[in-house]
Amino acid sequence: MALHAFRRSTDFLILKVVVAAFLGLLVLTAGTFGFLVWSTWNIDEVASARQKDMARHVIGRFRYQIAHDQESVTVWDDAISNARELPGVEAEEWTNANLGEWMSTYFRHDAAYVLSPGNEPVYAYSRHHQAPITEYAQIRLTITPMLGALRDGLRRSDVAVEEGLQTFGVADFRILNGRPAVISLKPIVSDSGEIEQVAGQEYVHVAIRYLDGQFLKELQSKYDFDSMHFAPVFRDEGRSVGLPLLASGGGVIGYLVWEPYRPGLDFLVSITPALLLILAIAIGAVSILIVMLSRRIKANRDQEAKIRHLATHDPLTGLLNRAAFEAILDRRLADAGGQANQIAVLYLDLDRFKPINDTLGHQAGDRVICGVGERIKALLPPHSALCRIGGDEFNVLIPYDDFADVERLATAIVEAIQAPFDIDGQTAFVGISVGVAIAPQHGRERTELTRKADVALYSAKASGRGCYSIFGPHMDALVRERAEIERDLRKALSDLSQFKVFYQPKYLAESGEMGSVEALARWQHPTRGMISPVYFVPIAEEAGLIRELGRYVLEQACRDAARWPFETVAVNVSPVQLRDPGFAVDVMGILSRTGLLPNRLELEVTETAWMEECEECSTNFRALRAAGIGIALDDFGTGFSTFGRLHETEVDHIKIDKSFVEGLGADRGDEAIIQAIVELARAKGLKTTAEGVETEAQMEFLKRVGCDELQGFLYSEPLSGEEVDRLLAGRPDRRLPRLSIV
Template structure:
């Protein structure tokens, strides 16, 4: 083919335009491809995040159920002493108010509904019928596993056996979880497969989608049975364990690439003649958008692996870290796992509210980080549980760290100007080399923690082979306590005098139980009193102490006597009648008896404690609030307490000689107590200096080793005789 001169000129004049158009077309194709790739990556990450959230929610619901289904009281109430109000308060509507579950059901072994709660459905039969088609296969599968002796949990978070699945209830997506109601102590025998069952329901639409969108920045997230809400939306299928698609979550996806294209298109059109400049600007914008995407991804990863309240690593992150540390260890490297649990944190939440509890948890995390050092990796794996992994650990260093952590947490926290005291117990497991099993290390640390808490709290314990028998030892101790109550010659009541701050004379006595085991020697009340509470022996133990105290009060008619009362004991309906009977039997004036309680007794939802207190006060019995200021007592609550005396905790007295110590706190307590007409007694007085400070602060009575240690009745007779003789000679 031949070209004319004119056509050649036209071609040459068009060549730059053709080259420019070709280059612009290449740039456009590159931008379009990168936009699609960026959008695809962002959509895929959002889909993975939704799958992770649903999976975590499924485990969380089963974990929530464990807090009420592994419980002796639940087994007894449902199988022996049916109390619908109790079931509703502990297994039913409470699960909605506390854990946001939408439904809670109790089913008998023959699969009949005993209790039903479903949000929006007042009729229990209708509520149960709504879940039967989806729940019954899970119930049948669980009963079969139970009958076969299967006891395995579903994960490290969910330890007891159960069945759970994603289903559609009434057109709504939901998680249905079934758990057996079983004994936590093992003292109640249950026929395998014959357990009562607890069914929990959590809908995955409504408020769940609202929180999902708010927490993870999903725009216009919805649920639909089929993906028919438009091609511009992204979808994530909800798939049951059988592979059936229950429905789809859809949302307007985050499209960083599309945003880039919209931002740069006008620039490309206007500045097409300046190709190289435009390329530079475009590259800069793309880099900026890429950084933003990376930041968003980093934030999502951080949320997935960290506790949102404290910023510490969460359980998933802890499991990964421990596995990495073990795998990277040399054969002679020793690592330690510290399992931490806060003491009395639940009382803070119950008394002062969850907002204060959250702020306290943040302060606890700060102290742990300050004490453990910047190199330590601290994880929050539960409500008030933490872990610390120590690499290249020496035992002396681990013990020193444990002592420092306990001391740090025992220092008073100040929340809204109010002192809050809690404690810390630590279990330690030590492993050597890279052949150790992370799961086994965690189990040993958990057992050591249990050992520390049962040994009196505010201490640490390092796992030893003997701890594997801790549960058996505890049961043996319970049997020994029963035998001691039967024998009557191992338990003895000691008496610690309380002195008037003004006259320096004994004004009253406090009765304190002591157990002298024939083989194990003295056993601390901090060990056997909680054991008595959990084993149902507290009534007999309390009756023994009260009877001995009344006998002593009759022998020393010029002294009042105080007896500590457990919240469990005071929560028994017959308690007031029992006290009345003993006072009449020994001929004791009710006003000479003072019952020492803690604020835990005032948290009884059934109101039994309050009724007993009211009846006893009307009869003339006095009440004292013990250990005031230890973690959850408050000046605001003091204005509403019906007591006669405040006992100031020894921790404030011991803090007198420290900067910022307890003098101001004690002065405030005494001032508020006197304004309300209450007497005050300071505990733990160990020096004359402390005694003098407390007198000057206006404290009414003093008690402590500086004045007198707890003593037997015989020793008490001798001391009182000697003091009477001294006064007579004077």
């Protein structure tokens, strides 16, 4: 009896617990449902407000965009010339093509008109074709007040132009022919400044875009506005949202109305059956809990496996990381019993990878890195290991029976990576350099093998990139020599007595006279003799010494040029110098100390430095150009996206790379390239200089296509400052070119 009573009390206790749990579940479910209703209502209100803000922003931006679209044709000398010739046949054809059809087909404007200085229509376009100018009478009453405001603003010298636009204009919302529309008025002005116009008496371009029909379909599709339409009056019935279209005077011309997105309500509707189901299966809560616990345990195990994978693999490519690769290499060397036979370590580094990030973006760069990893992995034999060290560097460990297999693999990798990569329809090209070290010939220990593979990689890059190099004892000597050069360079920069500035004359193509010079650094090493800047300048850049060296060359060149009659002196500038926030200030200080006028100094930068996305570089460029210092683009044509960037007119002068000049007459198409460069420069008002002119035939061709300046050994070798002095004084001590070559 006592046992039975204990069981009954226990059952009762369990029943009480179950009932309490059930009631608690009901209360919890009711409270949760009430909380969800309140939360979803708030979410819907926030979502509706955000949609309304988005629509307000899009409509406001659309009014600005129409004005911006107009400036593609209204800031144009040709537009003024043809407007003045209307209604001439040729002028009408030009105006219809550029101010009518183009604005309709490209920017989807619904109508366009050109008004004379007397406010009369001289051209009309609507319904996708040229229209009679009498159609303007239908909208004259609407346009006239806006036209008056435009002309009043144009006559004022202090009128503000909206940020991002070039000219003052008037744009507003109006009801036009019973339809809501954006009307934008822009003056037709000169882009060159060479055509004189009376302020307020310009021809005016009128652009119209209706805000119903196709526009609303586009807006609805792009931003997920449901059932969007225009209504003259908005009646708030609880479900719809209305955005008033405000004219500049403050009046409401109508409303854009749509059914707002209600994520909260949709979510609540979607989960209500689940909540009811949870309540119905309360008895099975324990079973569900067990299932959830088992899933949690499995999820934890999966997470642990993922963490272990991330600890040994590169997150971008999924390849081994450095730590995992080093562990495998150590294990392979140990398994070989100290003999380390038939193991090769390859050190790989991509060539020309940075321009991909600069031109296509870092996401494209990541895709190229992944593609490189896939191509290399597909070439590796069994039991190999491939890791991404970081950036654009990789390591490969391969076993081999015959060393020729290693050479074939290195060659295959170089060839595979040279094939183009397709990135969203754009073609990207990179190369790869490979350094190879083998065990036991080059070492029996991991650190030694990877170091020597890295040294071999350095040799491959020094040999012209896009190749492989096998470690040899002489490479260590080269590395030591480079370290010695860097040490001597630091010492030489302490007193600067070993450095001298030479000058390469540049001759005017038309007259054959020497018009300017380019400053060149020379290093007279006490034991090595004259060292080429091609060798020591990259070392100075990598060692952080280029700022001091560049400052010396710039100051000496400015000091010499201050006493010479040349129009300009050109000085090369390193990308490292341009990244220095104080570079522009240093240049202005040197000009002040030497007395050289800013407009007589021209700084030559490479395409890579010019295109670098660097805030400091951009700031320096702007400051230097604002001071009147010229900017020349050196080695033009060897970089990426040069022609597109030239449209921004950030430079004053371009130098055609000598590789194109050397190719003249070799049937490589260099003639067409040079002619295109010269014509583009002339169109942008830029001066051109051809480098490396060595033959009369090259000179004649460059003069014929219109190159402004010529530079090369045909005219003169680089001269010291003293030799330039003697040349100008008419007392050359050695054979010098004539000063007039016609």
